[in-house]
Amino acid sequence: MLLKFAYQEFIEDRIFKNTTKVNIQNYKVLLGGFVDYCIENNLLNVEEVKTIHVKSYLRHCQGKGNSANTINTKLQRIRAFFNFLKEESIVKENPASKVRRQQVDIKIDVFSDEQINQMLAYYRGLRRREKSYFAYRGYMLIVTFLGTGIRRTEIINLKWSDVDLENLTISVYGKRRKREIVFLTEKLAKELSTYNIFCSRHFPKLSDYVFVKRDNTQMTQNSIMLLFQNLQRKMNFSDVRVSPHTFRHTFCHRLAMSGMSAFAIQKMMRHENIAVTMRYVAMWGNELKEQNDKYNPLNNIDI
Incomplete structure (x- = not known):
């Protein structure tokens, strides 16, 4: 199947599933760049796209200055695209499934x-x-x-x-x-x-x-x-x-620094997964320090 037609079917499927306009636009920009790259390199059919081509595209993006987070987001979109094609029996395997995500230095900006x-x-x-x-x-x-x-x-x-x-x-x-x-x-x-x-x-x-x-x-x-x-x-x-999300990070930062429990922060931030909240607590919270001070094995040992 021609790659450009498969891409169109995927976007139409997302629209049919009532995906938000923001996510549709993200797919068009992030996945569309991969489709354009493949066509420019004479990869016209979806069956021709292999793991090496996905890696080549991501290296190309890296060379253009894309951050590790951006690379991982693009990889996620490509995986979703080929998962859809696999579910529709258009391809047998997902060439992006074996591509590893890049390691990301965890640094979350907050305002002073x-x-x-x-x-x-x-x-x-x-x-x-x-x-x-x-x-x-x-x-x-x-x-x-x-x-x-x-x-x-x-x-x-x-x-x-x-x-x-x-x-x-x-x-x-x-x-x-x-x-x-x-x-x-x-x-x-x-x-x-x-x-x-x-x-x-x-x-x-x-x-x-x-x-x-x-x-x-x-x-x-x-x-x-x-x-x-x-x-x-x-x-x-x-x-x-300066972005809306930096204000959200700042809000969470102040909650963590205040000593609020991870459970309470999760509820205030409306995180679906407590693991996301724990990233903030690990960086900013004093909860872990307090727990260590209370339960450290050396507490009851004379040294």
Whole structure:
């Protein structure tokens, strides 16, 4: 079967299975690059693609500066593609199944208090000078990301009807589109209430969505990405990337540093797997140190 037709069938299958638009776009970009590479190297049929070709493509990406994380993500997409072809009896074996993931240095960026204050001060200054929605929205995005740890897609889809200021909660659609409850502090609830009043006065009609573009329509993945790219240029931080996910990491970092238990952090972060939470605890938490201090074998031995 021609590789380009197999790729089209795979994308259509993902759409049929109601895969999110974000993941569909990721498949098109990450898997599409592999398909283009194969065709450029005269690998026109799926049956012609072997393990060596998958490795060759990933080495090509590595040569272009792709990080180990990006290489592993591309490998994951290629594996999913060939698993689909195998299930459909289009190929007998998955050529990507024997390709090993790259070792990744575990380093998770977080913001310092100074960096957070710099970003907030930038938007406060804009608000004083311009009194614009753009400035207020940027300020509130930072405050909401930092105060809840919610994901980029969740904040894009957040509606005013999801915000319960009385019970201090917001309702989001998390991973796998599962409805989840996130807690608000009274400080954040007060900020959201004031922001709601501003939006009601600024726009002729209050949008259903909490965060909107200048034309009062829902923000997109691209619009929020551009916003944080602009903030990155303004701040020029050398040691950390300005992105929604860095705010999520920072939220988790503060929970771990406070001594909160791994179980509680898992619930607050809404991690499906406790192993993900333990990565944070291992790097930042004082829980392991406390357990070691309490149960170390030397405790009851005279030395």
